[in-house]
Amino acid sequence: MGRSNDQPPMDRLKSLLSYGYAEPPLVFPIVGYHVAYVNNLDFYSYLLDWEKMPLLQYNALKEYGSDFLALAMDLTLEAEALGANVSYHAVPPSISKHVAFTEDHVNSLFEARSKYLELGRFKIILKSVKRLVELNREGRVVCGYVTGPLTLVSNIYGPEVILKSFIKEPGKLDKSLEAATGLQLEYIAALAEAGVDAIAVLEPVAALISPQHYARFLLGRLKAIFKEIERRDLVGILHTCGNAVKLIKNMGETNAHVLSLDHYVDLVEAFNVSGKIVMGNVPTVYFLEGRGKVWAYTIQLLEKTRSFKHIVASGCEIPAYAEPEIVKELSQAVVNWFDRSKHG
Numbered sequence: 001m002g003r004s005n006d007q008p009p010m011d012r013l014k015s016l017l018s019y020g021y022a023e024p025p026l027v028f029p030i031v032g033y034h035v036a037y038v039n040n041l042d043f044y045s046y047l048l049d050w051e052k053m054p055l056l057q058y059n060a061l062k063e064y065g066s067d068f069l070a071l072a073m074d075l076t077l078e079a080e081a082l083g084a085n086v087s088y089h090a091v092p093p094s095i096s097k098h099v100a101f102t103e104d105h106v107n108s109l110f111e112a113r114s115k116y117l118e119l120g121r122f123k124i125i126l127k128s129v130k131r132l133v134e135l136n137r138e139g140r141v142v143c144g145y146v147t148g149p150l151t152l153v154s155n156i157y158g159p160e161v162i163l164k165s166f167i168k169e170p171g172k173l174d175k176s177l178e179a180a181t182g183l184q185l186e187y188i189a190a191l192a193e194a195g196v197d198a199i200a201v202l203e204p205v206a207a208l209i210s211p212q213h214y215a216r217f218l219l220g221r222l223k224a225i226f227k228e229i230e231r232r233d234l235v236g237i238l239h240t241c242g243n244a245v246k247l248i249k250n251m252g253e254t255n256a257h258v259l260s261l262d263h264y265v266d267l268v269e270a271f272n273v274s275g276k277i278v279m280g281n282v283p284t285v286y287f288l289e290g291r292g293k294v295w296a297y298t299i300q301l302l303e304k305t306r307s308f309k310h311i312v313a314s315g316c317e318i319p320a321y322a323e324p325e326i327v328k329e330l331s332q333a334v335v336n337w338f339d340r341s342k343h344g
Contacts, residue, residue, distance in 0.1 A: 008139025009067035010197055013235065016277060017257060020309045024338040025302065026141075027065060028279065028313040029330045032072025033092045035060045037320040044088035047074060050124050054132040061140075064324075065331025068198075069132055070143040071125065073317040075202060078147050078183070079155035081120025082112065091320050098158035101165065105157075106172060109179035116186050126194050133195035141198055143237070144191035148203030149180035149221045159205055166213050173217060181221040185228055198235035200260060201225055204316075207242030214250045226255035237279070241316040248273045262315035267301065271309050279311035282330060287314070287322035294326055298333035307338075 007015070012022035035056050036046035046053055053071060061069050076086045076093050083105070085097035099105055112119070117126070133142050147155065153176045154162045165173040184201075191199055201222065206214060222238065229236040238251055239260035251259050252274025259276045261267065263283040270278050281301060286293040298312060312334050318327060 009141050010139045012067070013141055013197075016309070016311070017235070020277075021307060025307040025334050026067045026311045027331045027334045028068040028143075028311060029061070029064045029066055029327050030070070030073065030314045030317045031060055031064065031327065032057070032070070032074070032317050033320040034318050034322055034327070036072070038324060042088070043091075043093050047072065047088075047093070047121065048124055050127040050131060054128045054135060058132060058135045062138075064327050065335070066140070068141045068143050069136055070145065070200075071128055071132065073145055073202065074125070075147055075151065075155060075204075077121055077125060078152050078187070081116070081122060082109065082156050082183075084156050092317070095155050098161070099156050101157040101161050101169075101172070101176075103172065106176045106179060109176065109183065113179075113182050113186060116183050117190055122187070122190075126190055129191060129194040129196060141235070142196045143198040143200055144194070144196040146184050146187055146191070146199055146201050146225075148201045148206065148218075148238075149177045149184060149225075150209070150218050151203050151205040152180045152184065153177060154205045159208070162205070163208060166209065166217070170217075177217060177221055181224060184225060188225065188228055188232070192232040192234060196234065198237055199229050200237040200239050201229075201256070202239050204239070204241045206240050206247060207244045211246055211250050214247055219250055219253060222254040222256075230255065239280075239316075241280075252276050258311065260313065267310060268304055271305075277309045277311065278305075279313045280315045282312070282314045284314055284316050284318055287318045287326050291323075291326055291329070294329040295333045298330055299337055302334070302337045306341075 012026055016022040033043055036043055039056055057071055079095055080086045083099040084095045086093055087096035136142055226236040236256045237258040237260050238254055238256035241262040243264040245265055248270050259278050260280045263281050267278045267281050282297055
């Protein structure tokens, strides 16, 4: 990565979308809170510093050979703005207190749409995104993160409450998902205006539901979200970590350009089922288990996919306490494999 004769990453992503290949393969070591940790910053201060976070993310991702730029993968942003409490001492920060799942609060989600981006930390994050776009002088892919509607309502009301509501209160669940989708369309518009190239919709809670419930409650909402992303000429990525094996067909029907998947999923099979570009799969735990594992897994993965419709990436955000030298193994393995494949 980063060699002078390489095409800019955004051009290579366009090639991947059009023809199924990018040379060299695109790589994204997904780091966020790790960058705060290695720079001795507490997570709360990091998320609130619109100048420091984008600069440190840019420097780290460049150092790690990434073709993508992004802020920390913050799943608390939207839920906190809508009433949930966050513990910034957790690793990563997480919801510490949920809101009661009442009709009144669900109705308030619809009412919040007109002022959504005035709430919580949105202004800081959008300012950070704009700064990251300004820093990007090499044509890297700037990716914004949006929490998916199911994960958003789970973060607001609690995952157990929401999972039970599929059976006990489907009408209220439907209503909350509709409201959440409308809110996130506002956020997508703001990210597009800030200048991102791609938007990753983070929907990890989906791994806990059945394909039938996915089709009934979630698929239409995700289609609407990715239709809007497509309308704005952005690349749409659907990220579901955890065991999403049973959901690959559903995920492929969402109109996302790219499916971001965890190590439970065979990427070749995922492509065969969905027809989509696939990314992820490198186990995040390997970044904590000593040198060589990330390298070996990445080489093995590329031998399987031959880089066809494949973006090399960690299965989710890399743990905060990972050693920087191990994080570098991801892009180093890609360079090694590509050089051998071209000259071997």
